[in-house]
Amino acid sequence: MSEWAIIVHGGAKDIPPGQEQAHRDGCLAALRAGQAILEGGGSALAAVEAATRALEDDPTFNAGYGAVVNAKGEVELDAAIMDGKTLAVGGVAAVTTLRHPVSVAAAMLPERPVLLVGDGAEAFARDHGGEFCAPSDLLVERVGDPGCDTVGCVALDRYGDIAAATSTGGLSGSHPGRVGDSPLPGCGLYADNAVGGVSLSGEGESLIRTTLAARLMRALEALPPGKAIDAALTYLARVGGEAGLIVIDTHGRLDWGHNSARFAVAHASAGQPAQAFVNRAEDARKDPS
Ligand code: GLY
Numbered sequence: 001m002s003e004w005a006i007i008v009h010g011g012a013k014d015i016p017p018g019q020e021q022a023h024r025d026g027c028l029a030a031l032r033a034g035q036a037i038l039e040g041g042g043s044a045l046a047a048v049e050a051a052t053r054a055l056e057d058d059p060t061f062n063a064g065y066g067a068v069v070n071a072k073g074e075v076e077l078d079a080a081i082m083d084g085k086t087l088a089v090g091g092v093a094a095v096t097t098l099r100h101p102v103s104v105a106a107a108m109l110p111e112r113p114v115l116l117v118g119d120g121a122e123a124f125a126r127d128h129g130g131e132f133c134a135p136s137d138l139l140v141e142r143v144g145d146p147g148c149d150t151v152g153c154v155a156l157d158r159y160g161d162i163a164a165a166t167s168t169g170g171l172s173g174s175h176p177g178r179v180g181d182s183p184l185p186g187c188g189l190y191a192d193n194a195v196g197g198v199s200l201s202g203e204g205e206s207l208i209r210t211t212l213a214a215r216l217m218r219a220l221e222a223l224p225p226g227k228a229i230d231a232a233l234t235y236l237a238r239v240g241g242e243a244g245l246i247v248i249d250t251h252g253r254l255d256w257g258h259n260s261a262r263f264a265v266a267h268a269s270a271g272q273p274a275q276a277f278v279n280r281a282e283d284a285r286k287d288p289s
Helices: 017-039 044-057 101-107 118-127 204-209 212-220 225-236
Strands: 005-013 077-083 089-095 115-117 151-156 162-168 189-192 196-202 243-249 254-258 262-269 272-277
Touching: 005 017, 005 044, 005 243, 005 254, 017 044, 017 151, 017 262, 017 272, 044 077, 044 101, 044 151, 044 162, 077 101, 077 189, 089 101, 089 118, 101 118, 101 162, 115 118, 151 196, 151 243, 162 189, 162 196, 189 212, 196 204, 196 212, 204 212, 212 225, 212 243, 225 243, 225 254, 243 262, 254 262
Parallel strands: 005 196, 089 115
Antiparallel strands: 005 151, 005 262, 077 089, 077 162, 151 162, 189 196, 196 243, 243 254, 262 272
């Protein structure tokens, strides 16, 4: 079993050749933020929050600063975090003024609600030290279709605890108030120390209709990560849609896969250096079955 492991993703989407390095660099920077915490003896929860905050800060990715806009030209953000030790979940959805939605989701972990939306989520953030900004502060100028989709992270710490996180601006041009898979446990993420942790990216409606994170977790109970990912992607074909999936299992084995054109990922574990990719075929990692 690996002493610690971490994997981050920057979204299942097409990535133009000129933007590949920015995606690798952004994923590596986020990975290092989480890796430093794990190497210092910190928790998986702290690591996934730190890595996801870094991705929310990077306008290369559709989360936090740099999120895509809905049909009204407005940013609406969703995020969640899950603790595999306690099965606690915090999620926020359709928020417009939170600089780091994943940190507000993390502040919800000890609280009773699992998901808060809109004004209610922002009121919670005000009472729990959330960082606010003007909605316009989240926008960046873009030429052409930015592509879209979620960022996320899964980590295993040296205490055997697993955590997962997601953050997204949703799908470009979607209906105001639309919420995707990212803040929904069992759809966009899940973590359970007994099985592993997963964070997904893709077309939220398809991931919700297939409860794809739950299916991936179920597959992980019997299969190594690579084969569990293949099984989940096969099931997704029932409704169609693009997705990318990252996994760390309870033994510290990590893997990733996608049916989208590209999927930016970085990973590291004890004894394995940090590496970043934009396509699973680039990664020499073999399924550790
Ligand atoms: N996967 C992000 C979304 O559909 O909102």
